[in-house]
Every structure is written in structure tokens, then in C-alpha cells.
Amino acid sequence: MMVELKQIYKSFGTLEVLKDVSLTIEKGEVLVIIGPSGSGKSTLLRCINQLEKINQGEIIVTGQVVARKHPGEKEFVLPLKQVYKLREKIGMVFQRFNLFPHMKAVRNVAEAPIHVAKVPKKEAYERACQMLKKVGLSDKEQAYPAHLSGGQQQRLAIARALAMEPEIMLFDEPTSALDPELVGEVLQVMKDLAKEGMTMAVVTHEMSFAKDVADRVIFMDEGRIVEQGTPQEIFGQPTQERTRTFLRKILN
């Protein structure tokens, strides 16, 4: 089991964003999370790599307990140093790329391997070049992010995350900020990654990607998992009215 979430609750102030969410992600599995805006999808991903702290529940990543907070029991939270270590195993790709604008492409990719994983500089740069090649950016090694198209920027962000050799990749609406004609190139990189056996959790509105690549689809609404199943089940015969309404809206 790569990730286990048990009965997660998360609030921002008085706003309950995740309510009793339980979920597992198997090694090599591609999980796609769909749902309306504000339903808690990003928060769910961000709890996995501890960008958000949960209020209640249990998170286990690659067998390691990350947080355990059950009412009436002693709380466990991973010490900060180990949270940093944990994040090395979890790659994340953001809707708005969040590339480092003051670094050239190759440096964006090599920065964390050098300073976090302590890979020797030369080796890190060689590996960075390989990663850039993998996402089709071999000719952009020396370019600053601002000089790349949106699709190129997102592929660079994927390369940056992959350079840490993560065991799981989290994608938070990776194509939502892109012009329609640039979506395909990013999805292609993600498809290739899935084919290689990468464990992935993907929040997306690209239903074709979900149909083609997902092993399992989760539909979230108002902080709860409403329904989950294979793409055939979710898109073919959803059992919940809310799922049907959402799919009708998004597929027009």
C-alpha cells in the first residue's frame, strides 16, 4: 500500500473541508479524483504530503505513519525533519506550476537533488538533463521559466518533481491553467509516466484522461467521497445522483 488515509477530517477555522475521508492508493495505481470546485480535492492531496495538517484521522505513506489523531487517543504527528524526508518521496505538480523563476530550467530540476538529496552536482545536472529529455525539453535546458510556454512550464515542473525519484506523484489540476491546445502535451507526459508504473493521484477535469489512464476514479463533493469505482463504473453507470449531475455538467 502506497498511501492510506483513514477517516480524515480537516477544517479551516469553522469551515469543514474534509469529512470522514478514507482512501487507499496501491503501488502502481493511477487514481483520478474528480469533483466540483471547493469540494476538497486539493486539500486532500495536500494532506498526503503534509502541506496541510489534518484535524482528525490517520495518514500512512509507504508504511510510515505520518499522522494519527483519534479522539481520546494520544496524538502522533511526524517530527518536522521527518516531514521533510517524507516529502522527498512524494512528488507534487501544481495547477500554477510554481517553477522557480530565478533559475534556468536545468537548475529548477537539479536544485532539490543537489541540496536536498545531496547528489553530487555533476551527476545531478546529468540526471536533470535526462529528465528534461524525458519530458521533451532537451533544447530548453538554459531557458528561464518565463520564456517557456505553459505546456513547457508544466512539463518542466513534472521533470523537477521526478528528479527526486519519488515513489508517488500528486497532480493538482495540472492542465487547468493551460490553453486548450497545450493540454495534450502535458497529458501525454503523464500517460507515459503511468505506463512506466508510477503511482499517481491526479485531480483533473480531463475526463478523457480519467477514462484512458485511471485504474480508479473517485468523485468528491462537499468534503466527502461520494462514489468510487473503475472509470467504466463511474462514467458508465454512476450510482449516485450527485455524480450523475456533476458528470452531465462537465461533459455538457
Added chain:
Amino acid sequence: MNTFDFEIIIERFPIFLKATIPTIQLTLLAITFGTIIGLIIALMKISQKKPLMIIGTFYTWIFRGIPLLVQLFIIYYGLPSIGIEFSPREAAALGLSLCGGAYIAEIIRAGIQSIDKGQMEAAYSLGMSWEQAMFRVIIPQSLKRLIPPMGNEFITLLKDTSLVAVISMVELLRTAQTQASATFKPFEMYVTAGFIYLMLTTLFTILFNKLEERLALSE
């Protein structure tokens, strides 16, 4: 009515130039230590650690809230009564650095907080620690935005060095005072001091504009 006496200015100008040296030295000292203090205080204020935040907030509250002139009086005339004595030079450097540090801390804090939250999150998601994220990702990006307000602050510090004349440190304004009473030409002597300050602030402004241009080009 006397006419404006240029000759006395030319005669005394070498003395003024010599007095400009301590003014510049003091400015550079205050900039250096003020920036170091400012960076430390700014990092304390944005750290998630309560005690550090409180110390940082307290620091800026004190040193921005009490007039620099009063701070200088406390350091130079006040502290000796509890056994802490400074030379005028030391007191001047200390006062200007402490006070400058408080203003610079606010500048740096604002600069750091103006950087998109996504940068910190991206750094974290790659396994960076808070310190690594700060020094490798956030601060380098904020540098460009810091240059205009830092330039202003440096000019303020340069002008504020004139305040230390009151604790009898020999610098530009103090020299103008002594020359004014020696020559009975206060107008000429103070205008000369003013002119030199103006030249120095102009030089600073030009330097900072150049720096800003160069950094703007680098992206």
C-alpha cells in the same frame, strides 16, 4: 548685508572633505550591520515560532517607535550611568545600526511576503526545509523587489548620520558647526555641508538605479 563668501568655502573645503570620510564610514557601517540585523529580525518575525516572532515584533516596536535622536542620547549619555560607556563613534554606529535594522527588517519582511505562496509550497514539496526554501527560493526572488526600498533606507541612514553631531562625533555636520563658529560664516559653512550631503545622496540614488536596471535585465 554681506555677500555670499565663496572664497572661505574654497579655503575650508579640504576640511569638509576630510569630515566626509567619517560620514561615509558611518553610513557603510550602519548599512552593513543594519542589513544583518534587519535580515535576522525579519526572519524571526516570519518564522512560525512564537518566541522568535515576539522578540522580532518587540524589536521593531522599540527601535521604530523611539526617535533616533533619543536613542542616541540614551546610548551615549544614558548608558554610562549603568556602567556601559561608548566612544562617540561607537555610540553613533550602534544607534544607527539598531534603528536602521528595525526599518530594514520591515522592508525585508514585506519583500519576502510579497513572493507567491506557491513558491514555498513547491520548495517544500521537493523536500526542502524552511531554511533551504527561504535562502534558495524565496529570498533570491525578493532581492529585486528589495532594491528600491533599500535604496531609500540607505539614503535615510546617510542623512541620519548628521544626527550624531549631537553626541560630539566628528563628522560632516559637526565640522560645519565648528567651522561656522571659527569663521563667523554659518551660512556658507552649513550650505557647504548641505551641498556635500546632496552630492552623496545623489551618488547613492544613481548607484541604486544602475543596480535596479541591471537586475531587471537579468530576467
